[in-house]
Amino acid sequence: MARKGKANTDAVEILHRRFFQGKPDRLKELEEARANDQVAHKIYELRTSAGLTQAQLAKLIGTTASVICRLEDADYEGHSLGMLRRIGAALNQRVEIRFVPIRRPA
Amino acid sequence: MARKGKANTDAVEILHRRFFQGKPDRLKELEEARANDQVAHKIYELRTSAGLTQAQLAKLIGTTASVICRLEDADYEGHSLGMLRRIGAALNQRVEIRFVPIRRPA
DNA sequence: CAGTCCATTCGCAATCTTGCGAATAGGCAA
DNA sequence: TTGCCTATTCGCAAGATTGCGAATGGACTG
Secondary structure, rough: OOOOOOOOHHHHHHHHHHHHHHOHHHHHHHHHHHHHHHHHHHHHHHHHHHOHHHHHHHHOOOOOOHHHHHHHOOOOOOOOHHHHHHHHHHHHEEEEEEEEOOOOOO | OOOOOOOHHHHHHHHHHHHHOOHHHHHHHHHHHHHHHHHHHHHHHHHHHHHOOHHHHHHHOOOOOOHHHHOOOOOOOOEHHHHHHEEEEEEEEHHEEEEEEOOOOO
């Protein structure tokens, strides 16, 4: 990194152009919405296949049914790792986080 | 599910006993600490292998270096899906969430 | 019909994360 | 040593999630 001199700041701008300006904001929002929906649906799936109601799962993790309902809402954007782990722990599941490289379109 | 009658509430208590009372609190804390450490280390890894400083990554996602530093701290517990996705987007990575069943010890 | 269970939505307080600047410390080279 | 770059830590304001009760509506059964 010592040899590159001022190239680093250029690299930042190049990256910024690639991944933010290059991609329309609306497309980013769609991706996030899809991801949130997947998490919400996964929570619903885990809960129902465990034969639990929202109130029952809520009691397991020490909260109320309305909170669970909120998490299962596809439009919810505030998922935290802590909450996902609480739910996972109650349902005997481990939460795994992975960063997977995105193939750039040709 | 209609046939089980009051069995559901019992199931809740059984689950609670299994996954919360059954497992010492200290062990749970250790697991969470390890998980947080993994996320923090992964962020550090992605950033450095992209050849970026904390300040540069911060600029890419629209924040400051101290925020990045906080996220890379192994003791940090407040990881949110939103922040992980912001970092992933800047580094061309998709964040994947998976619930994987835990094998119970015999 | 009434009654029950379940899911959903709303409102607000409490708690937590985020944003950001400033100060401190470490490494490395001139 | 000084100078520069980087990382780390602190403090506080702003914003977001969580906690929780209450009210609503849907589905089903007696």
